[in-house]
Amino acid sequence: SQTIHQWPATLVQPVGSPLSLECTVEGTSNPNLYWYRQAAGRGLQLLFYSVGIGQISSEVPQNLSASRPQDRQFILSSKKLLLSDSGFYLCAWKGRGGQGYTFGSGTRLTVV
Amino acid sequence: AQSVTQPDIHITVSEGASLELRCNYSYGATPYLFWYVQSPGQGLQLLLKYFSGDTLVQGIKGFEAEFKRSQSSFNLRKPSVHWSDAAEYFCAVVMTPNAGGTSYGKLTFGQGTILTVHP
Numbered sequence: 001s002q003t004i005h006q007w008p009a010t011l012v013q014p015v016g017s018p019l020s021l022e023c024t025v026e027g028t029s030n031p032n033l034y035w036y037r038q039a040a041g042r043g044l045q046l047l048f049y050s051v052g053i054g055q056i057s058s059e060v061p062q063n064l065s066a067s068r069p070q071d072r073q074f075i076l077s078s079k080k081l082l083l084s085d086s087g088f089y090l091c092a093w094k095g096r097g098g099q100g101y102t103f104g105s106g107t108r109l110t111v112v
Numbered sequence: 113a114q115s116v117t118q119p120d121i122h123i124t125v126s127e128g129a130s131l132e133l134r135c136n137y138s139y140g141a142t143p144y145l146f147w148y149v150q151s152p153g154q155g156l157q158l159l160l161k162y163f164s165g166d167t168l169v170q171g172i173k174g175f176e177a178e179f180k181r182s183q184s185s186f187n188l189r190k191p192s193v194h195w196s197d198a199a200e201y202f203c204a205v206v207m208t209p210n211a212g213g214t215s216y217g218k219l220t221f222g223q224g225t226i227l228t229v230h231p
Contacts, residue, residue, distance in 0.1 A: 006155075032217055043223040044156075044202065059218070090155055094217050101146070101219060103156040 002027035006091050006104035013111055019064075019078040021107050023091030026072065031093040033074040034101075035066055038088040050074060086111045114139055116205050118222035125193050126230045133188040133225050135203030143205040145186040146219070147177055150200045159201075162186060173197070198229040 003026045013019060025031055035047045046059045048066035056066050063082050067075045074091060091104040115138045125131055137143060144163050148156040160171025167179040177188045186203060203222040 034218070036221075044219075044221040046218055046220075049218060088153075092156075092219075100158070100161070101217075102158075103148075105155040106153075108153065 002093075002095075002102065004091060004093055004102055004104045006089075006107055008107060009105065010108045011110070013081050013109065015083055015111055016080045019076070019081050019085070019109070021076040021089055021091075021109075023074040023076075023104055024072055025074075025093045028072070028093070028095055030071060030096055032096070033068065034092040034094070035074065035076050036090045036092065036103075038090065038106075040087070044090065048076070081111045083111050085109065114143075114205070114207065114220050116203055116220050116222040118201075118203055118225050120225045121223070122226045122228070124228040124230060127195050128192050131188075131190045131193045131197070131227070133201050133203075133227070135186045135188065135222055137184050137186065137203075137205050139184075139205065139207065141208065142179075142181060143207050145177075145179060146204040146206075147171065147175070147186070147188045148202045148204060149173075150202065150224075152199075156202065159188070193227075193229055195229045195231060198227055200224045200226050 005024050033050045036044045037047050038044050048058055050056050050068045053068055064078050089107045092101050094101045117136045119134050146161045147159040149159050150156050159175050160169045160177055162169045162179045169177050175190050179186050202224045204219045206217050206219050
């Protein structure tokens with residue numbers, strides 16, 4: 001069966017520090033992968049999506065970047081965090097030809 | 113531009129009462145439609161989805177939703193709410209491929225409705 005893993009679950013980082021959040025999917029191949037952010041009191045905003053290794057599309061200009069070094073690995077990064085980067089980050093995948101989306105358990109990032 | 117509207121930011125119901133959460137979308141054609149639930153600090157769990165066919169969709173945990181093309185709505189319902197249903201609920205849509213959507217399948221979410229259940 002397919003599973004999706006996200007880590008860490010919570011993270012507190014100082015302003016100006018780097019960031020790396022990882023998401024991996026098991027039990028499928030060549031999935032579409034997505035990073036969403038949920039800021040306090042707001043809905044979910046799509047940040048990045050990827051349809052294949054090395055292929056990244058950004059939905060909104062921001063202080064973050066994404067990479068897909070392997071088929072089932074999706075990484076969200078920042079060189080220098082801002083206070084406004086605080087939020088709940090969710091990774092999701094969708095199988096090719098399928099329409100179902102599966103979300104990870106999320107990472108709560110607090111930038112202090 | 114595509115958009116999803118959940119008019120109710122916060123709804124409070126008593127346990128055992130019926131529930132309806134509203135969702136309206138703005139698209140050029142009928143999209144694929146989803147309802148997700150999120151407990152505090154947790155990820156999203158899919159409740160149900162509509163792709164085509166019967167406009168009344170049954171989901172998990174006793175939830176159902178009805179797609180109404182004429183109203184561009186996909187409202188979520190439950191006949192009797194349990195205290196464990198307290199959570200935040202999100203409606204989401206994705207454009208279908210034959211309506212110009214790509215295979216990227218980017219979900220667009222509503223702002224969410226927080227459900228509080230009183231004993």
